[in-house]
Amino acid sequence: MMDEQGIKKAFILMGTLWSNYKPPQDPKEIKATLETWLGFFRNIPEEEVHSTIMKMAAEGREFSPNVGQIYAAIKSHREKIKELPARTENAATRLRDYRKPIDEAYRSKGLYPYHEAGEHGISSGEWERMVKA
Numbered sequence: 207m208m209d210e211q212g213i214k215k216a217f218i219l220m221g222t223l224w225s226n227y228k229p230p231q232d233p234k235e236i237k238a239t240l241e242t243w244l245g246f247f248r249n250i251p252e253e254e255v256h257s258t259i260m261k262m263a264a265e266g267r268e269f270s271p272n273v274g275q276i277y278a279a280i281k282s283h284r285e286k287i288k289e290l291p292a293r294t295e296n297a298a299t300r301l302r303d304y305r306k307p308i309d310e311a312y313r314s315k316g317l318y319p320y321h322e323a324g325e326h327g328i329s330s331g332e333w334e335r336m337v338k339a
Contacts (some may be wrong), residue, residue: 212252213243219256221271223263227270246277254280 219228230239247255259280262271271279309319318326323333 208247
């Protein structure tokens with residue numbers, strides 16, 4: 207999880223990626239900035255914060271992002287990840303529906319569809335010979 211050292215690394219990273227980024231210098235400002243960043247990122251892995259900063263740089267941002275923009279990007283990325291299982295299930299359903307008539311055509315000829323052949327002890331080479339026959 208993100209801690210003060212991770213935040214300091216993020217400051218260095220941002221200074222490397224954006225020449226216009228100026229990390230806080232005054233001790234009071236440093237303390238306030240660290241507390242603010244910890245408030246946002248305390249429960250987020252350091253690697254996730256750093257990779258988000260790198261992604262934002264790769265997008266060609268002219269100016270360094272602020273803490274809120276980084277947090278919003280992490281939140282957005284996490285939302286997209288939550289959507290993936292639904293998309294995957296949808297694609298699997300479409301593929302299964304597409305293959306159903308093909309599988310039935312093989313079965314009507316006394317053959318197993320390729321993806322089922324191994325379950326019945328038929329090698330891929332043997333399956334290909336049977337289909338070509």
